Amino acid sequence: MGDKKRKVLLIDGNSIVNRAFYAMPPLTNSSGLHTNAVFGFTTMLLKVLEEEKPTHLLVAFDAGKTTFRHEGYSEYKGGRQKTPPELSEQFPLLKELLVSFSIAQFELPGYEADDIIGTLTRLAEEQGHEAVVVSGDKDMLQLASERVTVLLTRKGVSEVERYTPDEIGEKYGLRPEQIIDLKGLMGDASDNIPGVPGVGEKTALKLLAEYGTVENVLEHMGEIKGKLGENIRSHHEDARMSKRLATIFREVPLERTLDELEWKGYNAAELAAAFRKLEFKSLIERLDLSSAAAGAAETDDAEAARAAAAYETVWVRGPADWKALNEALPQAEALLVESHGDNPHESEGIGLAIAAGGRVFALPYASLTAEEAGPLRDWLADADAAKTGCDLHRAELVLARSGIALRGLAFDVQLAAYLLDPTDADPSLAGLLARQGLPAIATDEAVFGKGAKFRVPDDEALAAHLAAKADAVRRLAGPLAEELDKAGMRTLYYELEQPLSVILAGMEKQGITVKAEALEELGKEFQSGIERTMGEIYRLAGFEFNIGSTKQLGEVLFDKLGLPVIKKTKTGYSTDAEVLEKLEPYHEIVRLILHYRTLTKLQSTYIEGLLKEIRPEDGKIHTYYRQTIAATGRLSSQFPNLQNIPIRLEEGRQIRKAFVPSEPGWHILAADYSQIELRVLAHISGDEGLKEAFRNEMDVHTKTAMDVFGVPADQVDSNMRRQAKAVNFGIVYGISDYGLSQNLNITRKDAAAFIEQYFNAFPGVRKYMDDIVAQARQDGYVATLLGRRRYLPDIRASNYNLRSFAERTAMNTPIQGTAADIIKLAMVRMDETLKARGLQSRMLLQVHDELVFEVPPDELETMTALVPEVMAGAFPLDVPLKADVNVGVNWYEAK
CATH class of the missing domain: 3.40.50.1010 (5'-nuclease)
Incomplete structure (x- = not known):
């Protein structure tokens, strides 16, 4: 120039x-x-x-x-x-x-x-x-x-x-x-x-x-x-x-x-083809590239036809296969890790498959540790290499058992499908393909068998099935991502559920230290209590019998002691918990039987159950959190379920004494959201009375009792507050007058009157309940504040029971689901904060509305202030979120 x-x-x-x-x-x-x-x-x-x-x-x-x-x-x-x-x-x-x-x-x-x-x-x-x-x-x-x-x-x-x-x-x-x-x-x-x-x-x-x-x-x-x-x-x-x-x-x-x-401008045909591939129709029109785009269309159609051709399966064995796989890794479109066993911490790896271009590479799991697999292991561990897969959370845990890291988790078709329909009965790849109307693949049961009949097929059949599953992941990813966009759940997926999946896997691998000797000591105490209680029961009954036998217990209570029969079954008297609770005022033996049942359950389920779960190599329990089980969005804990440890009874709370920090001198810190569901209800309903209670830091149950019974705070007695509390939490769960009558042991008529008084006192809540049911009837679903949906096919059912259940679900899902979303959001924010500040403290557990950490002594002051601050700021509501924090040398003391 x-x-x-x-x-x-x-x-x-x-x-x-x-x-x-x-x-x-x-x-x-x-x-x-x-x-x-x-x-x-x-x-x-x-x-x-x-x-x-x-x-x-x-x-x-x-x-x-x-x-x-x-x-x-x-x-x-x-x-x-x-x-x-x-x-x-x-x-x-x-x-x-x-x-x-x-x-x-x-x-x-x-x-x-x-x-x-x-x-x-x-x-x-x-x-x-x-x-x-x-x-x-x-x-x-x-x-x-x-x-x-x-x-x-x-x-x-x-x-x-x-x-x-x-x-x-x-x-x-x-x-x-x-x-x-x-x-x-x-x-x-x-x-x-x-x-x-x-x-x-x-x-x-x-x-x-x-x-x-x-x-x-x-x-x-x-x-x-x-x-x-x-x-x-x-x-x-x-x-x-x-x-x-x-x-x-x-x-x-x-x-x-x-x-x-030097820039001399663009070639219209090339730019038109690029815009067409990206589907930028408005830019094609803006630059008047339509005629050029038409010419490019034929080329694109030919490419599409080639892409639709069957993929080639490569069973990776020799050096040439490994070379081809390693060269294809940068173009990988889908990853599949196959394993057997319900608990991923103990599962056996079966195989792995990677879809890249027109080929799917499949290999037996054992070859992952071979020298030739070095580049593959590096790729799996590379956080910048985006992975699309199915149940990547499980895959990460399975690979971790072999010392192989999995990072860069970008899109999980199972997690996406769960968000799109959390009540789907078949979240397998075969089920997801059927739901999308895509060509089917064989089910796992057809290839591997089921239960005791499980077996790994020969190489050829295994390669074919792994390849079909990896290709299924590739085919599902686009449509599912598009559906998430259309349903307004893109942010929920990418900013909450996908990052949380990685955080949960990290927590699970970390585990929590549980002192076996503390559990054993507590087990001895429970056993002594069981024996003492049995002696008292035998004394009151006048003879020894099998307390665990429904038939023998029924004979003692109703034939010998003459207690009123509450409920009968086909096989005789019912002695379930509901019956015993109603019988408690009639005879001292009933209280002892309930106590006996509590102690035996604590002994078998929690003492013996937890002792089996402690890993000998590290003295820890490693639970498994499931993101795709509960329709409300709540996490589920399995192997073992740490969310079920009973805390209403002192004996149950004692079990938490065995949960301790993994480092000497460290502390356990537990932070629990205070009445989060009621705060969400106050926000969603916009009820001024509820909002006022939380804004002024009043006891919300006392406030409810004041408004329902029409008395000042100093006249609210413990019974009034108990009833108000039952209604408050009952409303969150869409309780009926029958359900409330059972909870409070009052007549159904009184319960209905109580609910009516509640709605009169909190008209915003009544309006919310009416509006959300009407909205669900119109849309067919309800959503949380973060956009999580739950579809309610029975909301228009002619069957009264089905319709009533769907209506109660419509009322409580936005509340429970939003509360679940908020604590998940708090976990993501906490993880980011711990990393950003370079803190050593570790997040170990999530149990309902509670987060549990282990904290070094020099970070105790920081964490005691930081955790409630992050939890309170996780999501903006019209009322303040509040988290109560406790610290101790074990989980029991941190309550």
Whole structure:
């Protein structure tokens, strides 16, 4: 181009893509690929191309996580969260699209996009050309000069703000080179640049107006009075380092010259094909590429036909197979880990399959530990290699048993399908394919057999089945991701359930230490109590009998002692818990029988049961949390179920004494949400009376009793409060007058009157109940505040019982489900916070509304304040969330 004036447009790729991703609404194409960041970037690009009309053009990207800045300060950008998989999967799409635009792109290991752009603006200035920089990062303002203009994106990427040295002076009172001094003083939380504590933009600008540079501020720091002066003197090295970190390096060893960035426009057919693949129909119309798109369609249809062809199954055995698999790993589309056994902590691995391109690689599980599998193990452990699979949580636990890490979990078809229908009876891959109307595969039972008949088939049959399952994952991922988008559950999936899956696996692998000797000691106490209670029962009955036999117990209670018969079954008298509770006032023996049953259950289920679950290698219990069982969204705990340890009785609470920290001198910290479901009810219903109780930190049951019985607080007795509490919690669960009458041992008529009084006192709750049932009847489902859905097919049923149950479910699901979502959200936030602060404390358990941690002594004060703060701030409600915290040397003391 000779000496002709050039206009060089330099775009900060990472910055703009990030801003576009968070500014644009969710968007996927029909293949399930997320495209919102690419779409936002492209609209910005088209606008800037139109307005700036550049002769030369480059999009610069960051090449990796580590740059030369990390050498001097390892924490640089350390606070940043991991890039969401739905954003990271868009970078290859964008880079491919830039090729279609014929736009140069560049990245260089060890440097950031800022440094590449800084170097190119220097070269443009030196050669007398004009440069325009587009970024979302204010750091770029330091590059502004007579020849360099910086465009900063505003409102996401839809608008840009122009900055020349004059405009920087007008807005900040600074010269462009002072932007780095500004950062040096105030720091930058997004890049983990510390700056000086207590110095914000306003203070930093004031200091620079007086002293000009960071160095000059530090020369005069002895003169600066008060806390500000003290902070500057204590953190002067941080200020110097922060300025260094914020300074764009303008001497990057580039292999490219400005000449190579010449842009002559795009090829219409190529760009049309790219837009068509991404399904950017509006951009095809905007650039009038329709005729070019039609030509590209034939090519696309041919590609689609090839993609629909049957995949090739490769049973990985010899060196050539391993080489092919290792080369295909970067293109992996689906991962399948097959294992046998209900408890993944003990399951046997069977095989593994990876779908990549037109092939599916299958291999026996045992070969994962072979030397040739090194690259595969590295890929499995690579957090940046996104994995799509089925029940990835289980896969992570199974692989961990073999010492193999699984990271980078991006999309789980089973978890997605659960969100789309939490009541689905068949969450297997075969079931999910049937539900989506996709071609079927053989069921696991057909291939492996069931129960005692389970067997692993020969290599050929195993390879075929593993490959079919991996291909099924690949086929399901797109439609399920699209359904999540349509149902408004994208955020729920990617920001809650998927990250939680990884957190739960980490907790499960960590486990909780349980002292066998403490359980055994407690077991001896229970046994003594059982024997004493048996002696008392025999004394009152007048003879010995089998207390565990319903027939013999019935004869003692009803024939010998003449107690009133409450209920009969086909085989004789009923002696279930409900019957015994009603008989308790009639005879002392009934209380003893109930006590005997409690102690024997504690002994068999919890003492003996938990002792079997303690792992000899580490002295810990490792439970297994299931995310896809409860229709309300609650977690389920299995092998063993730690959510069922009884805490209403002192004997049951004693079991928690055996749960202790795994490190000497550490503490157990337990934090329990206070009345979370009632707080959610107050928020959802908007009832002013309930909201007032929580806002004023009143005892909500006393408040309910006051309003229902029409008495002041000092006249509420314990019985009134007990009844009010039963109604409060009953309402949350959609209780009927019959259910309440059973709970309070009152007549059904009195219970109905009580409920009516409650609704009169809290009209907002009645309106919520009526409205939510009407809404469910219209929509066929109800949703939590976070968008979790539960479908209610019986809400329009003609059968009264089915319809009534669906109506009660409609009332309580948004409350219970939101409470479940909130504690899950608290777990995700807690995990992020522990990592961000570099704390050693560990989250060990979730039990209903309670989180349990083990905490070193030097973090006790921090955690006692931090945990309730994070839990209270997990989700904004119209009433405050509150978490009660207790600390002890064991779980019992932390209650």
